[in-house]
Amino acid sequence: MISRDTILLNFLESTAALLVLEFDGQERLCHLNQHAQKQLGNDQLGRQANEIFLDFRGTFSLKRCAQQQASGQLLNLSTVSGLPQTYYFSFYELNDGILALGQIDTLELDNLRQELVQSNNELNNLTRELHKKSAELTKLNELKNHFLGMAAHDLRNPLTVIMGYSELMAMEPENFKRPDYLHLLNDIRYLSDFMLSMINDLLDISIIEAGKLSLKLHLQDFSVLLSKTVEINQVFAQKSGIELVLDDQLPPGKISFDTPRIKQVLNNLISNALKFSPEGQKVIVNASLMSGQLQVSVIDNGPGIAKGDMSKLFQPYPDIKTKTTREDRQTGLGLAISRKIINAHNGRIWAESVLGQGSTFTFSLPNFYLSEG
Numbered sequence: 001m002i003s004r005d006t007i008l009l010n011f012l013e014s015t016a017a018l019l020v021l022e023f024d025g026q027e028r029l030c031h032l033n034q035h036a037q038k039q040l041g042n043d044q045l046g047r048q049a050n051e052i053f054l055d056f057r058g059t060f061s062l063k064r065c066a067q068q069q070a071s072g073q074l075l076n077l078s079t080v081s082g083l084p085q086t087y088y089f090s091f092y093e094l095n096d097g098i099l100a101l102g103q104i105d106t107l108e109l110d111n112l113r114q115e116l117v118q119s120n121n122e123l124n125n126l127t128r129e130l131h132k133k134s135a136e137l138t139k140l141n142e143l144k145n146h147f148l149g150m151a152a153h154d155l156r157n158p159l160t161v162i163m164g165y166s167e168l169m170a171m172e173p174e175n176f177k178r179p180d181y182l183h184l185l186n187d188i189r190y191l192s193d194f195m196l197s198m199i200n201d202l203l204d205i206s207i208i209e210a211g212k213l214s215l216k217l218h219l220q221d222f223s224v225l226l227s228k229t230v231e232i233n234q235v236f237a238q239k240s241g242i243e244l245v246l247d248d249q250l251p252p253g254k255i256s257f258d259t260p261r262i263k264q265v266l267n268n269l270i271s272n273a274l275k276f277s278p279e280g281q282k283v284i285v286n287a288s289l290m291s292g293q294l295q296v297s298v299i300d301n302g303p304g305i306a307k308g309d310m311s312k313l314f315q316p317y318p319d320i321k322t323k324t325t326r327e328d329r330q331t332g333l334g335l336a337i338s339r340k341i342i343n344a345h346n347g348r349i350w351a352e353s354v355l356g357q358g359s360t361f362t363f364s365l366p367n368f369y370l371s372e373g
Contacts, residue, residue, distance in 0.1 A: 019077075019087060019102035022094070023049055027062050030097065041080045049098075052077060054084055065091040066098040075102070158195055162188050213344055215258040222255050222287070222294060223248055229266045230285055236271065241279035244270070249288040255365060261341045262365075265349075268334040269298040269361045276302035276359070290364065293347075297362040305353040313351050314339040338363070 019039065022031035027049040032040065044052065049062040054076040065073060069092065076084040087102035166188070230246045237244035266285075273283045277300045284299040305313070316336045342349040342363045353359035 017104060019089075019100070021052070021100040021102070022097060023062060023100070024097045027098070039079050039085065040077060054078055062091070062098055062100075065089075066093045069093075077102070158192075162192065213340065215261060215344055217256045217258055219254045219256045220259070221253075222257070223250050225259060225263060226266065226285070226287055226296070229263055230270070233267065233270045233274070237274055237283065240274055240277070242274055242277050243282045244274070245282060245284045247284055247286040249286070250294070251289060253289075255294050257345060257365060258341075262345075265338040265341050265363065266296070268338050269363075272334065272361070273298050273300035273302070273359075276300060278302065292366075294365045295362060296364075297360050299358065299360045301358040304355040304357050305351070305359055306355055310351065310353065314349070 017035060018033070019036045020031075020033035021029060021036055024030045029044050029047050029049070029052060032044060037044070040052070050060070053060055053062075056076070060075070069090075073089045073091070074086060075089050076086050079085045085104075087104060089100050089102045092099045092101075226248060227246065230244060234244055270283070270285060277283055281301045283301075284297075286297045286299065288295055314335045316333055339349050342365070345365055347363055347365040349361070349363040351359060351361050
């Protein structure tokens with residue numbers, strides 16, 4: 001049978017996580033177990049206790065600790081890694097020296113493990129968020145490149161035409177009244193309007209995306225703005241051979257809104273309906289009061305929108321299959337800007353469509369106030 005003392009001695013001499021340091025009468029290290037050698041190094045024999053224990057406070061005394069049989073004393077040792085390691089030490093007097101037993105506090109280790117796991121989870125979350133942001137930046141960069149290519153193409157062509165026409169007309173200024181020159185002037189006006197519209201849309205989307213859209217709200221009669229906007233668009237409707245009808249069912253009353261911005265939304269929805277409507281068809285602009293909210297719908301009988309394209313409608317530069325019925329230039333930003341404007345009014349904008357049967361674009365604004373009497 002193996003004796004109890006032998007078992008304990010073998011345990012102390014093993015690589016278990018327990019430091020065994022034995023000092024002689026001159027406080028020189030004369031023996032250490034395998035775990036201590038692994039932690040402190042193999043060249044520790046003969047070193048003084050004050051060289052092994054890191055005494056940051058300057059109050060440590062090996063002899064005093066042994067005389068008092070101090071236990072649970074928190075001390076740091078310089079390890080082979082170059083970093084200090086903290087142990088709880090107990091000291092015992094021997095006939096010819098002092099025995100120091102050190103162990104790591106398991107509770108502290110558990111706390112460190114928990115903190116490590118928590119830090120690792122936080123790091124993983126941050127890594128996922130970083131990957132997400134990186135993907136978003138990549139998408140935004142692709143969108144920027146798409147925009148730059150589109151803007152360069154769409155602005156270069158009309159500018160080239162305007163420059164060519166202008167040079168031709170400058171060479172023969174006396175012929176300005178000729179019918180073909182009037183046609184050139186109309187083309188210049190049309191192309192200039194398109195470029196101005198594109199630049200305005202780009203400025204608007206930049207302001208909106210930067211969070212700098214400010215509204216100037218005034219309590220006013222919405223029917224007045226709606227009637228004037230439809231009247232202005234009648235000119236474009238007649239040129240396209242389309243009947244533009246206003247169906248205003250609003251009761252007398254006022255609503256708080258930003259006139260230029262809501263007018264911008266109305267013009268965008270009506271002009272889109274005219275662009276996508278075949279000649280001889282009808283576009284209806286309906287306004288009514290629904291559940292206390294103002295609701296405006298623009299209804300066309302155009303080709304409709306595929307189900308898979310519906311989610312793209314209010315995004316910048318939507319890649320949808322539906323084509324206009326005539327060669328009208330578009331910036332691809334109108335619906336995206338309209339959504340931002342309506343959202344800023346705490347309203348809602350949406351679309352409904354059946355392929356081959358037309359589309360309906362609707363927005364609603366809250367807080368409709370009926371006039372007294």
